[in-house]
Amino acid sequence: MxxxxxxxxxxxxxxxxxxxxxxxxxxxxxxxxxxxxxxxxxxxxxxxxxxxxxxxxxxxxxxxxxxxxxxxxxxxxxxxxxxxxxxxxxxxxxxxxxxxxxxxxxxxxxxxxxxxxxxxxxxxxxxxxxxxxxxxxxxxxxxxxxxxxxxxxxxxxxxxxxxxxxxxxxxxxxxxxxxxxxxxxxxSNCGFTVAWSAPFRARAAGQPLKRIALSHGGETVRGEAMVTEAGIEGGAVYALSAPMRAAIARDGHATASLDLRPDLTLADCTTRLAAPRRGNSLSNHLRRTLGLSPVAIALVQEASRASAPTQKAHAGVSEPLAGLVKACPLRLDAPFPIARxxxxxxxxxxxxxxxxxxxxxxxxxxxxxxxxxxxxxxxxxxxxxxxxxxxxxxxxxxxxxxxxxxxxxxxxxxxx
Ligand SMILES: Cc1cc2nc3c(=O)[nH]c(=O)nc-3n(C[C@H](O)[C@H](O)[C@H](O)COP(=O)(O)OP(=O)(O)OC[C@H]3O[C@@H](n4cnc5c(N)ncnc54)[C@H](O)[C@@H]3O)c2cc1C
The missing domain is CATH 3.50.50.60 (FAD/NAD(P)-binding domain)
Structure with a gap:
């Protein structure tokens, strides 16, 4: 040679x-x-x-x-x-x-x-x-x-x-x-579509979810995410994109869960939410007791609308509501297009x-x-x-x- x-x-x-x-x-x-x-x-x-x-x-x-x-x-x-x-x-x-x-x-x-x-x-x-x-x-x-x-x-x-x-x-x-x-x-390292309700989309699209933890299939990552018109993206979502994409390919959708206050335990959240509402709206109560951002509050409300805890939450039962703050379910239907x-x-x-x-x-x-x-x-x-x-x-x-x-x-x- x-x-x-x-x-x-x-x-x-x-x-x-x-x-x-x-x-x-x-x-x-x-x-x-x-x-x-x-x-x-x-x-x-x-x-x-x-x-x-x-x-x-x-x-x-x-x-x-x-x-x-x-x-x-x-x-x-x-x-x-x-x-x-x-x-x-x-x-x-x-x-x-x-x-x-x-x-x-x-x-x-x-x-x-x-x-x-x-x-x-x-x-x-x-x-x-x-x-x-x-x-x-x-x-x-x-x-x-x-x-x-x-x-x-x-x-x-x-x-x-x-x-x-x-x-x-x-x-x-x-x-x-x-x-x-x-x-x-x-x-890979992509966002995912979520079928947000029209009111949630109007209120939350473009808003960051800071200092959250995202879990899927036994893995949890801390980081940030961004709500978009079509779904959710950002660092925490990218980190779990491989297993979530695989779950969608296998089951038609993936279920993830968002912890909106990862630094507090479920018991902490329950105790804080049990404080008297004193005429505050649910949004104000979530903000005052847990310091949640407007988009995080909107997400809890979006999830509560779709689940049984809703009525209880609105009736002032703190534990189901705390459960949504600590493990807000997220149904992911498809990865965002590869071009993005x-x-x-x-x-x-x-x-x-x-x-x-x-x-x-x-x-x-x-x-x-x-x-x-x-x-x-x-x-x-x-x-x-x-x-x-x-x-x-x-x-x-x-x-x-x-x-x-x-x-x-x-x-x-x-x-x-
Ligand atoms: C928005 C964004 C941010 C990123 N940030 C980071 C980061 O901070 N850290 C990190 O680790 N990674 C990051 N990445 C990923 C990283 O940039 C890529 O993984 C990396 O560039 C891939 O390198 P590569 O050389 O394999 O391919 P590429 O960088 O994609 O280069 C391939 C080249 O092949 C050429 N080519 C393709 N087809 C043909 C063909 N048929 N004939 C001739 N030429 C062809 C293309 O024109 C291109 O120039 C980011 C990616 C994006 C999109």
Whole structure:
């Protein structure tokens, strides 16, 4: 094999750019191709929310966030862990800080400065970027096609992203190229529809529910949520989106419950609500005794309208009402559309890839980033896995080209 292999990366998001850097730093000649006019559009959007790069929790707990994909991602993330990502960002002149939640952000709280420095480093390494070029398929002989033309490279890394926010470039339109190796894309870290009553919707849409806890299927997360016209979204909802989505797929709906005062026990709430009403309306009583916000009060009233405790609650029985404050039931009917989700689940199945992230049926073609079939909550886990799989696919490709000349099957992505 040539001492300086040529490797094409298709997809200029964080996974593809990290693969390109790893390859170029190892001496490969690297080209990056992307269907959009400029690179890393979704990464830049993530920067608008502060760019949560990774998380500071212990590595075992960190890896468990990937649920069923944890066994496959564990060695990949251990090889490029949060500490390596932080060192990398700082090496690009972007010092980081750890927030009270353990999430890690660049101090600049945006992606543009990091991306600018990164692209300059890549250019310095001789990496060339080719915008407006799309993966269109695989030739009969196996070569990877960009706009119908075979890619001129010894190996190819695909880093095509998931299917959320398609206008930023990652539209998942390539999914059909992977046949049985593809798990359908579904929304992840998404909101869910709830059939609110018209009065509740008019009163509460657009209002945040702060310092709540959301429970589903034995899991509870603290955080915030936002009531929308169509349902509910926000950090706490995103964190449980995977099991709630699965419940909807299985049962037609999911039932979650909201604790509107997670810092108080049921007994505390019952005692406080038992205080004399003194002519106060139910809303005022809830506000005065429990400090609930108007939207939380509206939610309790919405739930009480639909349940037996209503009459009792209105009659002044505090325990059923406290029960609604501590476990306000929420029926979720469907995930919000994938175009609005933070990320997607589904993608190229792990079974279709070897340990180097090479497609088993396409020697010389590697995959990285969100296009693979894993999902994780927000908190920095998405970007960490994108960067780490970018590194892993690059090392896999370097290993493969180093050995391909010594007897491996002929490269499927040929030098043109
Ligand atoms: C609003 C928002 C906020 C987010 N905030 C965070 C956060 O704070 N922390 C976090 O960890 N994650 C966050 N994420 C998720 C994170 O941005 C993504 O997981 C990450 O960008 C995925 O990286 P990737 O390189 O795999 O794919 P992408 O970033 O999606 O890049 C894929 C690239 O492939 C290109 N492409 C697609 N198809 C083709 C084709 N056929 N031919 C050529 N090119 C193609 C696309 O144009 C794109 O440039 C956020 C996402 C959103 C939408």
């Amino acid at each position: 040539n001492a300086s292999p040529s490797i094409a990366v298709i997809g200029a998001g964080p996974a593809g750019l990290m693969a390109a850097e790893t390859l170029a730093a190892a001496g490969a000649r690297v080209t990056i191709h992307d269907r959009m006019a400029s690179p890393a559009r979704k990464f830049l959007l993530a920067g608008r929310g502060g760019l949560n790069l990774t998380h500071s929790e212990p590595l075992d707990a960190f890896i468990a966030r990937y649920r069923e994909s944890a066994p496959r991602l564990a060695p990949i993330i251990r090889a490029f862990p949060p500490a390596a990502l932080i060192a990398w960002a700082e090496g690009l002149g972007q010092p980081v800080f750890t927030g009270s939640s353990g999430r890690v952000f660049p101090r600049a709280m945006k992606a543009s400065l990091l991306l600018r420095a990164w692209l300059a480093r890549l250019a310095g390494l001789g990496v060339t970027l080719h915008p407006r070029q799309s993966l269109t398929g695989f030739a009969a002989g196996g070569a990877v096609l960009l706009d119908g033309q075979p890619v001129a490279a010894d190996a190819v890394i695909l880093a095509l992203g998931g299917a959320s926010w398609p206008r930023l470039g990652s539209d998942g339109a390539w999914a059909g190229l992977f046949g049985d190796a593809m798990r359908p894309f579904v929304p 989700a933070i990320s997607s689940a589904g993608g190229v199945a792990w079974a279709a890839l070897d340990e180097r992230l090479m497609l088993r049926d396409r020697p010389g073609v590697f995959c990285a980033g969100e296009m693979l079939d894993w999902e994780a909550p927000t908190g920095g886990y998405l970007l960490q896995a994108c960067f780490a799989t970018g590194v892993a696919a690059a090392l896999g490709a370097l290993d493969w080209v180093a050995h391909a000349g010594a007897g491996a099957s002929a490269p499927i992505a040929r030098r043109g």
